[in-house]
Structure formats: C-alpha cells, structure tokens
Amino acid sequence: MRFKYFFIQIPFFFCLFLNAQTVDKEVLLEVGGDPVYVSEFMNVYNKNLDLVQDESQKDVDAYLELFTNYKLKLKEAKTLGLDKKPSYNRELLTYRKQLAKNFMTDNTVTEALVEEAYYRISNDVKAQHILVLLSEDAAAADTLAAFNKITKLRETTLIEGFGNVMTQKADGKTIIAEQLGWFNGFKMVYAFENAAFNTAVGETSQPFRTRFGYHIVNVQDKRESRGERTxxxxxxxxxxxxxxxxxxxxxxxxxxxxxxxxxxxxxxxxxxxxxxxxxxxxxxxxxxxxxxxxxxxxxxxxxxxxxxxxxxxxxxxxxxxxxxxxxxxxPVADFKDIKTELVQKVQRDERSKRIDDALYSKLKKMYNLNNEEPNLDYFVSVLKADYYKRKWKLPSNFEADKILFTIGETNYTYKDFGNYLVKTQRNLRDSVPFNHIVSEKYTEFFNKSLVEYHEAHLEEVNSEFANVINEYRDGLLLFDLMENTIWNASKTDSLDIQEFYNSNKKEYILPERIDAVVASSTKQKTLKKVSKLLEENMSLDRIKNLVNSNDSVEVIFTSGIMDAEHQVLPKGFKFKKGISKIFKHHDAFEVVQVKDILPETEKTLEEAKGAVISDYQNEKEAKWVKSLADKYKVVVNKDILKKVKSEIEKQ
Structure with missing residues (x-):
C-alpha cells in the first residue's frame, strides 16, 4: 500500500484535514461553488498550529492561501473522478479495515496484556519440557489418555528427576523432550509462555495444553534480559x-x-x-x-x-x-518507548483471544444482546456424515428465511448460518458429535457477525473514527492527484526538465574543493617533522615508515578530494596550494598539504538531477495551482474572515 508514504510526500500538512461535522456554521469561502465553513478552517488551523515551524504559516492570510490551494486540489481530484477509481476505493477500504482494528478493542484488557508482555520481554527463562503429542481435534478418549500420560510423567519427574525422565521416556514420536535454553516473551506460544513464567525456578509446571498437545515445563533458571547497549x-x-x-x-x-x-x-x-x-x-x-x-x-x-x-x-x-x-x-527499553510496538505484537499474538473475548462482551452490552444460545436442534438435525469429509451442502428444503438472531436493525437468518456451516467445513474425526460442531460454529458465527456489524456502523457510533477516515479519504485523493499531475513529471517531462535546467544552471553548483593530504597527530612536534617531509615531496608511505613504528602510531593521513565541510578540515580553512601551518582540530594537531584547488563549477544535469526535478516540480505545481484558481472561482467572505482573525488573536 502507498498510504504509509503519503504522509511523507504530501508537501503540506493539510493531509490532517478535519471535515466539519455540521453544516449550520458560517461560510468562510466558496471553492468552485462548494462552501467551506469557518469550523472546518479553524479545526485545521488549531490542530496544526503546534506542528508548523515556519512562522509565516501562523499568519491567517498566508495560512488561508495554503488552505485554499489544498481545497482547489481536492476539487480538481473529484472533478477528474479520482474518487470513483476502483484502486482508490480498494485502498480506502483496506485502510478503513486496518484503522477499525484500533477502535474495536477493549483498552483495559489490552493494557494489562501489554504490561504483562513488557515484563516478559524484560526477563529470560531457561527451561526444558516434555510434550505428549495430541491433535487439536482429538477425540475425547484420546484427549483423556494424553492427559493421564502427561500427569503420570510429571509424577515420575518429581521422583526420578526431570532430566532422567526426558532421557528415558521420550521416543521422538508420541513423547517429545527438549532443552529449550533461554527465551523471553513472544518466543513461545502464549500458553507455554504463561506456564514458564508462572513456574518457579527448579519447579515443574502442572500439565497444560497447546495446539501441539499436553506439556509439562521445568524451569531451570531466570534472569534479566540482555537489554540495551549504547x-x-x-x-x-x-x-x-x-x-x-x-x-x-x-x-x-x-x-x-x-x-x-x-x-x-x-x-x-x-x-x-x-x-x-x-x-x-x-x-x-x-x-x-x-x-x-x-x-x-x-x-x-x-x-x-x-x-x-x-x-x-x-x-x-x-x-x-x-x-x-x-x-x-x-536492561530493556523504557515501557513508554516500546508500548506501541508491544500493543501491535499483543494484537497479533494468541493473547488477542483475550482481547477478542472482551470485545464480544462489550459489543453484546452495547447492542443489548444476551449470552443465551438459541435452540440449534434444527441445524444438528440437517447435518450428515459427509460434513466430516467437507462435502455437506444445505438440503433443498432448508428453512432459509427463519430469523436466528438480530443485531441492531439487521436480521441474521438460518440461511446465513447455514452458509457459514458450509463455508467453514473441515476434515473432522467422525467421533465429534454434531451438537458440539453446531454449538462451536454458532459461537464463531455470532461473534463474527457482531464484529462485522459494529465495524460497518463504526462512523455512526465513534466520531473520532469518522474524522480520521475523512482525513484519509481526502488525503488519498490529493496523493493520487499530485502523483499523476506533478510527481511523475520526471518520467514524462524530460525535455521540459532539460530546458528548466538550462535556464537555471547557476543554481546548481559544485563548491570549491581541494585535492589534499591531511596529517593528524596528537603531538605538534611530530607534525613539524611531517610538514618538512611533505615539503620535500616525500611519499606518504616513506613518511609513515619514518614517523610510525609497529608499536606506536604517531600520525594518520587522510587524502583525497575535499570540500570545506570535510570532517578533517577545520571551519574556515583557507584553500591555498602548498603546506598549511599546523593547527588544532578535534583535540589533535593537523597539517594540510593542498596539491590542487578545484574551482567552483556548475553541476551537470545528471549530478544535480534530484534537486532539478524537485525545483521543476515546485514551479510546475505553482503554475498548476494558479490555473485551478482560474478554473474554480474562489470567493472569500471578508466579513467572516475578519471575525476569524479576531478570534485567533484572542487565543
């Protein structure tokens, strides 16, 4: 997606544009017949006041000019139908889905999980474990057998020692034993991480289950993480x-x-x-x-x-x-410095199930829904054995139109759930009862429907979300317009760029430079000797052999083409052929041999291409915006503007 670059490339901060939510405000100006309200302008001005670095942008007239140019561009984008492009709507939809995730979590639960995660990345655990393998959809009898086996293995470790049981009982097929070494938060599945961090050093956890089977973990040691170095x-x-x-x-x-x-x-x-x-x-x-x-x-x-x-x-x-x-x-970065990163990790991790459960509870309360499961006997009755093989279909006489549940003003029918049963079929053991399958699928379907309904109506219940979406919608339009009209100029306007360069060559200059050798030493006496040897045109290798030894480096040379900003040259160094006087720089003594002075020269187009294209685009944009002002009449309400200035002066 391009949106992550959008906020960098747009040349002015109106990408943070905040649409007015009401239409009963005074009109500050019209752009091509479209009203722009005072509330809209003031929201933008106040929101971005702390962001501007150029004092001129705090001037209301200058700010209004920039704002008007922004509105002209948006008007042009909509006139060109850029808001109707499938690519635009796909990107907007993708962004909306990503943004919605941030507005659809239980912050209390997330905060607790983030704090827990921070503690766990701040500490390491050294552990070993024994695993009895078990598939996720194992039959009840197999599950019980695996649990009994891991329980017995734990009892044996308490008598014979964990290491001995690992060696004697692991077969690499049904029983796996591993030395895990050191690990910290997010390195293991969440259930395993919980067991390891909640078990004391030298102790063995109670049996617990992950998607791999039943485990016991023995904690050998704990320590603080390696942390951070400067x-x-x-x-x-x-x-x-x-x-x-x-x-x-x-x-x-x-x-x-x-x-x-x-x-x-x-x-x-x-x-x-x-x-x-x-x-x-x-x-x-x-x-x-x-x-x-x-x-x-x-x-x-x-x-x-x-x-x-x-x-x-x-x-x-x-x-x-x-x-x-x-x-x-x-030991570890400060919590506040990595909190955002931890939130993202928590939301992607198995921990997210706790966040999801909290969200379901919150939404049920919001939409006045109870936790009672409806009678699902009808769905149990229509399932057949081919469901275990992913071949089941809705029967021809399926009662499709009956209402199963209602969220808000939306009814969810038997057909909706029936289609979900069809869509989510997977290979199952035929020992899993139909009533268990239907109950589990109903919970999934209900929670999924609840979240989708809330997400679809998020603008209606969350004004902050609505504002951010509006910001992005307009910003994305502006990005597409600028990309097609201005930024791609280097691909299509090569002749114009060449002409622009020819007319402005004097603006692109290579500064005066020197071809030089700089000798550096902490000893002024040593440099006096080096200076004389340089005057005699002795080679650098011979000078090094005379001044340095295997055990002591008295001087280091830096040679090449240098401009006045080169790190080895002091500020204000005068370019003059020959050997300089000895001067102090960076807590050392230096002497410079200037072999040649390269005069200031004009850069070729290739050398200056980046700056030329940037300047060309800026000039092209200025002309283009002027043409937009001619195309779409801009009318400013002077009396209202005067009121706006008065209000701003009071702030």
Missing amino acids: VAHIMVVDKEDDATAENPETRIQDIYKKINQGEDFEALAKQFSDDKSSASKGGVMPPFSGGQLSAAKFEDVAFSLEHVGAVSKPFKTQYGWHIVKLYNKK
Whole structure:
C-alpha cells in the first residue's frame, strides 16, 4: 500500500484535514461553488498550529492561501473522478479495515496484556519440557489418555528427576523432550509462555495444553534480559574505487594503537570514522537491543563489553572494520518507548483471544444482546456424515428465511448460518458429535457477525473514527492527484526538465574543493617533522615508515578530494596550494598539504538531477495551482474572515 508514504510526500500538512461535522456554521469561502465553513478552517488551523515551524504559516492570510490551494486540489481530484477509481476505493477500504482494528478493542484488557508482555520481554527463562503429542481435534478418549500420560510423567519427574525422565521416556514420536535454553516473551506460544513464567525456578509446571498437545515445563533458571547497549564506534571501509586509499585493516590497526596510546576515542572517531552518521558525534550510535542491528557480529561484540568505557579490539563485519567503545548498559527499553510496538505484537499474538473475548462482551452490552444460545436442534438435525469429509451442502428444503438472531436493525437468518456451516467445513474425526460442531460454529458465527456489524456502523457510533477516515479519504485523493499531475513529471517531462535546467544552471553548483593530504597527530612536534617531509615531496608511505613504528602510531593521513565541510578540515580553512601551518582540530594537531584547488563549477544535469526535478516540480505545481484558481472561482467572505482573525488573536 502507498498510504504509509503519503504522509511523507504530501508537501503540506493539510493531509490532517478535519471535515466539519455540521453544516449550520458560517461560510468562510466558496471553492468552485462548494462552501467551506469557518469550523472546518479553524479545526485545521488549531490542530496544526503546534506542528508548523515556519512562522509565516501562523499568519491567517498566508495560512488561508495554503488552505485554499489544498481545497482547489481536492476539487480538481473529484472533478477528474479520482474518487470513483476502483484502486482508490480498494485502498480506502483496506485502510478503513486496518484503522477499525484500533477502535474495536477493549483498552483495559489490552493494557494489562501489554504490561504483562513488557515484563516478559524484560526477563529470560531457561527451561526444558516434555510434550505428549495430541491433535487439536482429538477425540475425547484420546484427549483423556494424553492427559493421564502427561500427569503420570510429571509424577515420575518429581521422583526420578526431570532430566532422567526426558532421557528415558521420550521416543521422538508420541513423547517429545527438549532443552529449550533461554527465551523471553513472544518466543513461545502464549500458553507455554504463561506456564514458564508462572513456574518457579527448579519447579515443574502442572500439565497444560497447546495446539501441539499436553506439556509439562521445568524451569531451570531466570534472569534479566540482555537489554540495551549504547556504544560509540570507529568504522573504516574498503574504498575500492579509490586506488590511493590505505588498506582498511592497516588503518584500523593504526587507529587502535593510538587508542592504546591514550588518545581520545571520540576525537579519533571524528577524524577517521567512515560512518558519517556517527563520526561528528564522536562515533556515538543510538541505543540498540539484541537483534535490532543487521550485523550480528557487531551486536555480539557490543554485548560482550562488560564495563562502561571498555574498548573492543578491531573486528570486521560485512560493512567494514570497527572498534567499539561501551557507553551505557540498560536492561530493556523504557515501557513508554516500546508500548506501541508491544500493543501491535499483543494484537497479533494468541493473547488477542483475550482481547477478542472482551470485545464480544462489550459489543453484546452495547447492542443489548444476551449470552443465551438459541435452540440449534434444527441445524444438528440437517447435518450428515459427509460434513466430516467437507462435502455437506444445505438440503433443498432448508428453512432459509427463519430469523436466528438480530443485531441492531439487521436480521441474521438460518440461511446465513447455514452458509457459514458450509463455508467453514473441515476434515473432522467422525467421533465429534454434531451438537458440539453446531454449538462451536454458532459461537464463531455470532461473534463474527457482531464484529462485522459494529465495524460497518463504526462512523455512526465513534466520531473520532469518522474524522480520521475523512482525513484519509481526502488525503488519498490529493496523493493520487499530485502523483499523476506533478510527481511523475520526471518520467514524462524530460525535455521540459532539460530546458528548466538550462535556464537555471547557476543554481546548481559544485563548491570549491581541494585535492589534499591531511596529517593528524596528537603531538605538534611530530607534525613539524611531517610538514618538512611533505615539503620535500616525500611519499606518504616513506613518511609513515619514518614517523610510525609497529608499536606506536604517531600520525594518520587522510587524502583525497575535499570540500570545506570535510570532517578533517577545520571551519574556515583557507584553500591555498602548498603546506598549511599546523593547527588544532578535534583535540589533535593537523597539517594540510593542498596539491590542487578545484574551482567552483556548475553541476551537470545528471549530478544535480534530484534537486532539478524537485525545483521543476515546485514551479510546475505553482503554475498548476494558479490555473485551478482560474478554473474554480474562489470567493472569500471578508466579513467572516475578519471575525476569524479576531478570534485567533484572542487565543
């Protein structure tokens, strides 16, 4: 679906548009004959006031202009019939279904389950278990036999020890025994997780059932989870496209020696780390937990550091060479930081059954329905043996029109339930009685019908849901319109883009740059020596051999094409050929050999393509919006606007 990108790509925050729910308000303006009410404008203005960063957008006149442009675009989208497109309606329906899930849960039950889940991801359990296999639709006799077997096995473990019973009794066919190791929340089916977390260390649980059969679990140990780490790192990558670049392993080893010599980790990261996202911060990365990074080896090294301030040896991942320093250890992210994620997990997990049951109870109360099951003898009487083989059909004389139950103003007939019985047939053991089948299917059908009815009428009973749907409906229209009219320009307007670039070349400039070598050391005396050697045009390898040794790295060189913003250059560095004076930068001394100065030049279209297309689209959109204003007459009620301004000034 595209909707997850929509909120990023729409150029203005009117995607949060809130439709007025009443029509008896004063009209602020008309767009193509359509009224726009003061309440609508004020809702948008007040709702988004804290979001704007440009002070001009708080100006009512400027804001009204943007709002009017937004309404013009929506008018055009509906004129073009974009709201009638099947793809639009499919996407809107999909979004509606997804959104409805958030409005159809019992928050009290969800909160309790989320808090429980947080505790369980914060702690690990080490366990072993024995399982007596049993199918979900097993006959009553087989179920009882399996329960008796697991009960006897538990009694034996209390006498002979759990490990001995695992070894002696498991056959790999009907009885399974496993060492599970460490796990925490969401790693096992919910019933198993409950048993493990509710059993004390050294104890064995009572028998419990999952979809796999009957289990007993023995808890061997419990501990806090590994939690979260904050680290800094220095990364050196292999610059395959730069023949002059130093071997990355050699470079990382040199940096490591400088750390061991007592030089500052953060300063070295600022000078030499190839991870641009963290280098300027001294290599510090955002906190992460186990499994969050895509480099498992990096995580293992980070979690192996025991003490804050500890530094790893150089190691290699798929991204390059690293040195890691531990900054902070946290047991688990704060609850408030991961609550949303936990809610989503709970709603997808087996825990959701508890949420569903709470929803059914809530909706029954809302629609004044009782829990009494109607007489289902008729359905039991029409089922035949072919139902067990998924071949049953409604009989020709089926009493289709009789009412089975009513929700709101909707009647659900015998035919509705009969069709559900047909649709949900599955292979069953012929020992399952028809009355059990019908009762179970009725409960499923009733709950399903109840939820579907409520979802279909959600706008009527929940104004917040109605508002959000309206926001998305208009936002989706605007997205389609902008995509077809403006954003796809790069695919169809290549000649116009070329012409736009030709007319605006001076706006797309490569800044002045230098071809340079930068020598860095914590010792000013060392750099004086390096500066003289550079003046003599001695090669970098020879200088390294003279200044550095196997045990000590006194200087590190950075070479290549650099602009004024390069991390190794101090702010305000003057571009001048030759050897610079020695200066201090990032807690170290540096000297720069400028080999050549590359003048400011115009970028080619290929080099500036992203910026050119963006600027071209902005210009095209401005012209297009102006044409819409000519197409759809905009009439602003000046007296009402004056009142609006007065009200806003009072806020």
